[in-house]
Amino acid sequence: MSNWIPLWLHKLGSPPTFYRFAGTLQPWAMTLALLLGAIALYGGLVLAPADYQQGDAYRIIFIHVPSAEMSMFIYAVMGVAAFIALVWRIKLAEVVAMESAPIGAAFTFITLITGSLWGKPMWGTWWTWDARLTSELVLLFLYLGVIGLYHAFEDRRQGARAAAFLAIIGIINVPIVHFSVNWWNTLHQGSTINVFGQSKMSWDMLWPLLTMMLATKFYYAASLFRRVRTDLLALEGGKDWVRKIAEDEAKS
Amino acid sequence: MSTVQTFLAVSGDAAAFFRMGGYAIYVWPAYALFFIVLIADTIAPRLRRRRVLRELRARLSRQQARQDRAGGNSTPLSP
């Protein structure tokens, strides 16, 4: 009775099955991402009223906050996949962890730059050494470290396992950095800026934000599926199922 | 408020929309960056996939050629 779930998972974990599975879901995920993204952009840029304090500058929130959320969400996914890869040595988990890293780094980069572009008109500065911002910067370095370590090895799987180990160390590190920077800020009684005020968002502003968060989730799924498929082809180059795909694509 | 803005946007007051209440130089670069980075993230794996498959096909055809040559020079041991 309870055996069919592991069996099903085991089958999904095999590269050719996952390749087909991801290939079926990928266009749907991308379509949903584009659709929801378009709705969210219309709602956020056109329908939502200007903020009574921040004017129209607050509209950066509709990409900044979803990106910030994705940067952490993807790190969590990467950490879980890295853990599975190290404990059970599943090839698919290694691929998922390593292909999540560039997407996560992209979202972290977007978060930092859009935050900067939002901070300049609102607080009058591009950057402040606040715990939230510093943690995000450290997160970017963690992503870059994982990507760099992965590519430093000649053997792809060995590199993936080493980088997975680093990703897990990073998961422990992020809360420590957040705590220590908070402590540091109280020591240096500098210009404390309230990054997010206590003001409650109105529904007109909230629904585009939530829709955009959903859209970025689907985007991540689509991008991850596309990357994992490519990586599986590269990793399983000698196998029959990959050979068949290569020959089929040459014909069409 | 919202309905007024909707009306303005729909009735084609595009200039006000692009002005973003004076914050255009912050808002639009942020959105541009968002899309540029994500489009790059979408295109990169596609290019890589094409390269991987091209290399794979090249390797396969080399293997095929080698097998053909070997088959032409010596009589095969098994049918």
Add this chain to the structure above:
Amino acid sequence: MNRAGLLAACTAMLRRDLTLAWRRRGDIAMPVLYALIVTMLFPFALGPEDTLLQRIAGGVVLVTVLLAMLLALDAMFSSDIEDGSLEQLVMAPQPLALMLGMKILAHWITTALPLIVIAPLMAAMLHLPGAVIPVLLLALLLATPLLSLLGAVLVALTAGTRRSGMLLALMLLPLCVPAVIFAAGAVAAAQQGLPWLAPISWLAAALVLAVVLAPLACAAALRIALDA
């Protein structure tokens, strides 16, 4: 494996590493020289103003020591990987984590300890008040082993790769941020006449945790990096 045998293995490991380091004394002097040069450059860049130098002295000394340690970190296992003795160590009956702990200790003695010894000199060059120097030394005594331990895990992870210098710095940066914050925070607090025991306690707690966990993580990382 009995306790006496384990102890003998530990001392043998430590003695071997220290002997090897002593035979290449020039390598020990390099980080010290580097730290002195960097410290010397700051007054030239910022001007000889006492108050300004005093304000940045603690942070400059800490960051300089960190960079000097990073310079030497790359070499922690490199010669052992080249001659294959690290692989022997992985297969030895003694627990790998313990042996690596000894190697880390030897590395700390040869690179960090000389830096701590010259730290008062570096601090004096930047006019750090004499009363603060004991706190600086205490912070260094707690922060440098922490950095050695964290660095060792990362060095073990890059063991299977060729060039790893810049990568090591990239990987170490996020990990060393808390250590730098608390060590520099203790010195800054002491300088302002504030209680400095809290950050020192945090550093000590982190060090205790790292002493227990880092050798184990280092052993696991080395196993990943060495066998395909």
